[in-house]
Every structure is written in structure tokens, then in C-alpha cells.
Amino acid sequence: MTFFNIVKMLSVCAFLLPAHSFASEQAKFDAQHFVSLTFHDVRDDVRKSGDRDIYAINTQNLVQFFEWLKRSEWTPITLKQIMASREHGIPLPKNAVLISFDDGALSGYSHVYPLVKQYQIPVVFALVTSWTEGNTQAAYEAYGQNNLMSWKQLQDIQKSGLVEFASHSHDLHKGVLANIQKNEKPAALTRQYNPSKHRYESEQEYSQRIYNDLLKSKQVLQQKLGIDSLAIIWPYGAVNQQVTQIANQAGFPLSFSLGTEKLNDANDATFQRGIVSNNPTAENLREQLTGFMEYGQRQDYxxxxxxxxxxxxxxxxxxxxxxxxxxxxxxxxxxxxxxxxxxxxxxxxxxxxxxxxxxxxxxxxxxxxxxxxxxxxxxxxxxxxxxxxxxxxxxxxxxxxxxxxxxxxxxxxxxxxxxxxxxxxxxxxxxxxxxxxxxxxxxxxxxxxxxxxxxxxxxxxxxxxxxxxxxxxxxxxxxxxxxxxxxxxxxxxxxxxxxxxxxxxxxxxxxxxxxxxxxxxxxxxxxxxxxxxxxxxxxxxxxxxxxxxxxxxxxxxxxxxxxxxxxxxxxxxxxxxxxxxxxxxxxxxxxxxxxxxxxxxxxx
Known part of the structure; x- marks a missing residue:
């Protein structure tokens, strides 16, 4: 099993929300709080269960979720609104939710973008800039050949004003050697083991590697899309306080992990996102949103x-x-x-x-x-x-x-x-x-x-x-x-x-x-x-x-x-x-x- 698939399974086991008993509860949080959901690939042929891609969602299910979202009391928000709330105290709308799509899969252009325009729902695309630049090995492993958006398509999407772009790192969406037995672990949190030198990365080497990667990603987004990207959305949710500080130094004031322990406060150093998996229906996704309010308590039991x-x-x-x-x-x-x-x-x-x-x-x-x-x-x-x-x-x-x-x-x-x-x-x-x-x-x-x-x-x-x-x-x-x-x-x-x-x-x-x-x-x-x-x-x-x-x-x-x-x-x-x-x-x-x-x- 590849590193990508191992971490896929681990992420789902760690972050899936139980969808029961709390679905009827109303979402209640103040104007500084929001929740976040992250999607990946969208396909017409995703199986109802047991699909080859545990993160993929069927197009029809996404359509029905967007339909419900427009009628509901939930309000999709943008990264800019979060920054305005943090820096100037501007209230977030009622029941605020940030929606993102990770990795830059081609379906972002062919499936998601038309729905974004139709329903006028703002979303965030998190891009692994080395993948979009042509680092195809990892991208092929994740999505297959020629299945990522191009810079031209991303520039077209940008014109709508409904899509923001975040960094998903430049080249941290992978595993690196983590021990002498050659296990691979997420690159952003791992002190690499060097088998030729029989030693682990020093703290200085580690911090410099992370900083260089994030700075490169920010520069690529600036060059290709002309933006000063606000956020780093960490691959696999692999983030801690140390790398969040490094990201701030590289020019990313907003940082996103995975998890469902609590509501996000606009002043949090790192925000949590619920991961969408197993091709959920609109009802499943509604339950997942309302479940944010109770999940931390359920964990204790x-x-x-x-x-x-x-x-x-x-x-x-x-x-x-x-x-x-x-x-x-x-x-x-x-x-x-x-x-x-x-x-x-x-x-x-x-x-x-x-x-x-x-x-x-x-x-x-x-x-x-x-x-x-x-x-x-x-x-x-x-x-x-x-x-x-x-x-x-x-x-x-x-x-x-x-x-x-x-x-x-x-x-x-x-x-x-x-x-x-x-x-x-x-x-x-x-x-x-x-x-x-x-x-x-x-x-x-x-x-x-x-x-x-x-x-x-x-x-x-x-x-x-x-x-x-x-x-x-x-x-x-x-x-x-x-x-x-x-x-x-x-x-x-x-x-x-x-x-x-x-x-x-x-x-x-x-x-x-x-x-x-x-x-x-x-x-x-x-x-x-x-x-x-x-x-x-x-x-x-x-x-x-x-x-x-x-x-x-x-x-x-x-x-x-x-x-x-x-x-x-x-x-x-x-x-x-x-x-x-x-x-x-x-x-x-x-x-x-x-x-x-x-x-x-x-x-x-």
C-alpha cells in the first residue's frame, strides 16, 4: 500500500464524524465562529459505497448539498471574511461555513466551478503548487494522469470572483523517511532520517526545509495567479504550533488542519476542518455540519x-x-x-x-x-x-x-x-x-x-x-x-x-x-x-x-x-x-x- 493510501485510510478513521443522534440539533454559535468542510475529487460515477477513492463525492450528491445549503440557515464564507473578523472584528454571518476543495483535481474546473457559478457559493481551492507545475509522480498516484487543473483553467476560474486559492504546500504532500526502518510519515511534521548519514534532520534543517517549501508555494501562486495567498491548508492535516509559526513567517496568516473537536474562532492560530469521505448524501453532510457542536463531548465517552x-x-x-x-x-x-x-x-x-x-x-x-x-x-x-x-x-x-x-x-x-x-x-x-x-x-x-x-x-x-x-x-x-x-x-x-x-x-x-x-x-x-x-x-x-x-x-x-x-x-x-x-x-x-x-x- 502506498504512503498516500495509508494516510488516506488513517485520516478517515481519525476524523469521520458519527452521523447520528445529534442531527436534529440547531447550529448555534456567535459571529466570531465558523465551521469548515473539505472536499476532494468530484465524479459522476462515484459508487454509493466502496468506491476506489474514499474521498470522492458523486456529482449529484454535491448538487443536492449545494441546493440545501442555499435554502438553509448556513452561510458560506470566504478567507477574506475570516481575516476581516480577525483583524477588524467584523462579525461573520450566521452559521458561517467555509467550503474548500483540496489538491487541484481537474473536477474542480469541470464539475465544481459550474456549480459554484450556478449557486453563487464561494469556495476555496487548495493547490499543491508543485503538482500544478508538473510534479506528476505524486499527482498521478493520487488522481491519475492528466487529472489536475492547469494554470490557464485556474486563471479562468479566478475571474468569477467566487473562488479563492490557498496553498496546499509546494511539495509537502508526500511522506518522507521517518526512522531507520524507513517508514514514511507526513513531510510537514517529520524530522527526516538520512540513511547515508545515519542521523535525523536537525531542528534548523527541519525548520528551513518547511520555510523554503511554503515560501516557494506562495511565490508560485503570486506569479501564476497574481494573488497574495492568505492560507496554508496543510496536507493530511499535518500541522502543529511550530510549523504554523513558520507559515506565518512565510506570509500565510491563516492555517488549516483537520479535526472536529471544536468550532473555529476567527482568532485561532490554526482552524479545524471536517473531512468529507465515503460519498455522503446532502443529509449526511448536514449532520456533519451540526455535529461540530457536539463532537468534542462525544469523544470523552x-x-x-x-x-x-x-x-x-x-x-x-x-x-x-x-x-x-x-x-x-x-x-x-x-x-x-x-x-x-x-x-x-x-x-x-x-x-x-x-x-x-x-x-x-x-x-x-x-x-x-x-x-x-x-x-x-x-x-x-x-x-x-x-x-x-x-x-x-x-x-x-x-x-x-x-x-x-x-x-x-x-x-x-x-x-x-x-x-x-x-x-x-x-x-x-x-x-x-x-x-x-x-x-x-x-x-x-x-x-x-x-x-x-x-x-x-x-x-x-x-x-x-x-x-x-x-x-x-x-x-x-x-x-x-x-x-x-x-x-x-x-x-x-x-x-x-x-x-x-x-x-x-x-x-x-x-x-x-x-x-x-x-x-x-x-x-x-x-x-x-x-x-x-x-x-x-x-x-x-x-x-x-x-x-x-x-x-x-x-x-x-x-x-x-x-x-x-x-x-x-x-x-x-x-x-x-x-x-x-x-x-x-x-x-x-x-x-x-x-x-x-x-x-x-x-x-x-
Whole structure:
């Protein structure tokens, strides 16, 4: 599968809006807010479902959407109106929506432009200027031969006054080498790996590459269309605060990602766009527009079924590592979980320094495998990936977790979350007597969470929701202790991960169950519960974990994780914990991944 098609699938999985239950709600937002929809190709022969191009829309469906849009209370707007609202406070019209078409496909001229004139609906065309200039390889891969608009056609369109042009980059609509295993990731957010020099791009090299590309695109648009383009619409929605600042320096004041977490405010540094896919009807598109108002809230309630996997299980041999990774992904696909949690650092013996599984200047490199493991997991089995980081990797360097987290996200901007592990360091906070040293430790940890958040935010892909998570190991609970935990820590992080060794300490589990009913539904939605899977867990003990997971679900906890998932216990875990941990709606369709598979994860 090509990089273009891999990212296509990933984008759709990440950004599709569920079209149900919220469709009847009225759009309500003030004169500074707007939403945005982005289309791609338009064809007469797009299949109702299962078309070869997941982003294409049938011409008739687009016609019906434009018909509805003209009659509705929604008002299409322009980039110039957004700039006027930002710079001069001029109100946007009621229920403002920006409509864009990416890539410069020929259908923009043959199909979209006639409709734009007929319905007098303003739109934005986002152009990959190197494609229009004749960089045909990537364009052919996306749309086929001779299927892009020419500059002459674009100049003709420009005369209507209804179409604005944005940059879709000059040559960032592609993947570049992202690690030693030669995975490709979106060019705009990736520090390229140079195999001949055996090193990654420096920060200066990276920033200069992005700046040069954007400046080139702006210059081409100026030369060919005579415009001072206002916006960069990032390929694949790959954008963070760092590249937004680079775009501003290159002359693009407006920046667009992908996503549906919130309404856009005219003063936002980067705006979100809902991506149109699977040939939606006019009704589907109407639901997608109204869904912007609720999607961020719905995300909190999405179930999580996760497995924690220690990267130390992978072989140092690259061939065997790839075989083992393939087996792990095969297991995840069969199990139908949706989240993988891996460790950022090795778990070294006491008095020895941890090593990292990603490039960093702060620790030795154990093995550069986190990047590939994350990317393959995201793109092959569409799992979210969280990375565990000790809050104090080195007690003598209390700020180390901040520096490591920054390096981790620089190299992996699409991670879904970092889990800061506190182990037993906050257990004293919930004992009968709390001393000043304990309170001081708590304050230090909470301060570190905010420092980590500040350190990683400039590098996070803004099209991908990120969850900073604090993990507590629960050994005991005082009366109302769970409420205190939630109210104390949730203001600082997105999620709380409560780890319970319920087999060794069933009393802690029972206390948790007794108190969880006092939490609100919104608080429960932000709780992740990890049950400890011990090294030698028996089938009977796994059955106990099964009942405990099901009990957690009955009490409204929908983010569930099993620790210590290994190649040598995977078969037993699948057999005993399929019911509570699988999101497979039909157990009958379960696929057994263990036929002819060795226990170390490698296929024969």
C-alpha cells in the first residue's frame, strides 16, 4: 500500500464524524465562529459505497448539498471574511461555513466551478503548487494522469470572483523517511532520517526545509495567479504550533488542519476542518455540519479497550523485530482492541540508568523502535497509541520527564497520549495521615504535568486529539478518596489512569468499586482503569480479571486496560478476556491469530 493510501485510510478513521443522534440539533454559535468542510475529487460515477477513492463525492450528491445549503440557515464564507473578523472584528454571518476543495483535481474546473457559478457559493481551492507545475509522480498516484487543473483553467476560474486559492504546500504532500526502518510519515511534521548519514534532520534543517517549501508555494501562486495567498491548508492535516509559526513567517496568516473537536474562532492560530469521505448524501453532510457542536463531548465517552506492551519483548535483530511486530499487530487486529500502550524507556534494574526507545540527547538509545511500532500500529490496525513515561526517570534530574517528553513528541507528533507514571509516589496522599512531605511531592508532580504539557504542545499534530494522562497505582483508598483523587488531578490532565493490582490486593479494587458510583458520568468518562496482569497469571486468575473488567463496565467505566500483555501470555489473554476487552460486536467472527504462531511472537 502506498504512503498516500495509508494516510488516506488513517485520516478517515481519525476524523469521520458519527452521523447520528445529534442531527436534529440547531447550529448555534456567535459571529466570531465558523465551521469548515473539505472536499476532494468530484465524479459522476462515484459508487454509493466502496468506491476506489474514499474521498470522492458523486456529482449529484454535491448538487443536492449545494441546493440545501442555499435554502438553509448556513452561510458560506470566504478567507477574506475570516481575516476581516480577525483583524477588524467584523462579525461573520450566521452559521458561517467555509467550503474548500483540496489538491487541484481537474473536477474542480469541470464539475465544481459550474456549480459554484450556478449557486453563487464561494469556495476555496487548495493547490499543491508543485503538482500544478508538473510534479506528476505524486499527482498521478493520487488522481491519475492528466487529472489536475492547469494554470490557464485556474486563471479562468479566478475571474468569477467566487473562488479563492490557498496553498496546499509546494511539495509537502508526500511522506518522507521517518526512522531507520524507513517508514514514511507526513513531510510537514517529520524530522527526516538520512540513511547515508545515519542521523535525523536537525531542528534548523527541519525548520528551513518547511520555510523554503511554503515560501516557494506562495511565490508560485503570486506569479501564476497574481494573488497574495492568505492560507496554508496543510496536507493530511499535518500541522502543529511550530510549523504554523513558520507559515506565518512565510506570509500565510491563516492555517488549516483537520479535526472536529471544536468550532473555529476567527482568532485561532490554526482552524479545524471536517473531512468529507465515503460519498455522503446532502443529509449526511448536514449532520456533519451540526455535529461540530457536539463532537468534542462525544469523544470523552468513546470506549477504550487497551493492552500495555513492554517494548523490551522485541528482539534487537531487525528481521526478527519486524516479524514480532507483525505478530503483535495480527493479535491486536484479531482481538479488536483499539488502544496500545507502550513504554518510552527500558525498565532497568535499580541503580542503573534507563535507556530510551526513541532518539533523545538525554539518555542512551536502547533501540530506535518506538517510531515504527507507533506508526505501524496506527496505520495497519488503526489503534490509538499511548506512551508511558516515568514521572521521575532519574531522581537526581527531576525535570528529565519534561525533556524526554519533548523529544518524544518531536519525533512522534501523532501520538495519542503520554501517560505519566507516578507508581506509589502519591499513595501517601490517600492514607489516614498526610504529612507535609507528601503534599510537597504532590505539588511537584502536578507542576511537572503542566511543564510536560507546555513542552509537548508546540510539536503535537493539531489534527490528532492528544491526552496527557496521570497514572496512579492504587493500593488503598480512604473514605471519599476516589472523589478527592478525581477533583484534585483531573483539572491538570485529560485522563486519569488508575492502576489496580486487583489479584494481589482485591481490597483496593472493592474500595474503588464502592466509591466509583459517586462520580458523575463526565468524571467516569475521563477515568482509565488498568488491571495488573501478573507475570504468572493462571487461567483461573484471568477469569477473575474478566469478571472484574465486566464489573467496571457495569459501574460506568468504559476505558479499560490490561497491563503486561506478552507474547507468551497472549493466547490465554485472548481466550479469557475477549468478552470484556474486545470491541468485536460479533464473537462468532473472532479470528484465532495463534494458529502456527510461536510464543515469542515470530511466525514459523
Amino acid at each position: 468513546e470506549p477504550m479497550r487497551g493492552l500495555q506492551f513492554d517494548l523490551a519483548q522485541f528482539s534487537q535483530d531487525s528481521t526478527l523485530y519486524n516479524q514480532q511486530l507483525g505478530s503483535l499487530l495480527n493479535n491486536l487486529s484479531a482481538f479488536k482492541t483499539n488502544t496500545l500502550i507502550v513504554n518510552a524507556l527500558t525498565n532497568q534494574k535499580e541503580n542503573t540508568e534507563d535507556q530510551a526507545y526513541f532518539p533523545t540527547t538525554h539518555l542512551k538509545l536502547a533501540q530506535d523502535i518506538l517510531s515504527r511500532t507507533h506508526w505501524q500500529t496506527r496505520t495497519r490496525v488503526f489503534h490509538r497509541v499511548y506512551v508511558q513515561m516515568p514521572i521521575f526517570p532519574d531522581l537526581n534530574r527531576t525535570h528529565l520527564a519534561v525533556d524526554l517528553s519533548r523529544d518524544l513528541i518531536r519525533n512522534n507528533p501523532n501520538l495519542d497520549g503520554i501517560i505519566l507514571k507516578t507508581d506509589q509516589q502519591l499513595a501517601c496522599r490517600y492514607s489516614t495521615v498526610v504529612n507535609s512531605a507528601c503534599l510537597e511531592k504532590e505539588a511537584q508532580i502536578l507542576k511537572l504535568t503542566q511543564q510536560v504539557k507546555a513542552a509537548v504542545t508546540p510539536y503535537l499534530n493539531q489534527s490528532n486529539p492528544f491526552h496527557l494522562t496521570l497514572q496512579l497505582s492504587l493500593s488503598d483508598l480512604t473514605d471519599q478518596g476516589l472523589e478527592q483523587i478525581v477533583k484534585t488531578y483531573l483539572p491538570y490532565v485529560s485522563l486519569l489512569n488508575i492502576e489496580i493490582d486487583s489479584l494481589s490486593n482485591p481490597n483496593a479494587y472493592q474500595k474503588f468499586i464502592a466509591q466509583v458510583g459517586y462520580l458523575t458520568a463526565a468524571e467516569k468518562a475521563r477515568l482509565m482503569v488498568t488491571l495488573v496482569n501478573q507475570d504468572q497469571t493462571s487461567a483461573k486468575e484471568l477469569q477473575i480479571l474478566q469478571q472484574q473488567f465486566l464489573n467496571l463496565q457495569r459501574h460506568g467505566i468504559q476505558k479499560l486496560v490490561l497491563s503486561n500483555y506478552r507474547f507468551d501470555n497472549a493466547k490465554a489473554v485472548h481466550e479469557q478476556l475477549f468478552t470484556p476487552l474486545s470491541l468485536n460486536e460479533s464473537p462468532i467472527s473472532y479470528r484465532n491469530p495463534f494458529i502456527d504462531q510461536h510464543v515469542n511472537g515470530a511466525h514459523p
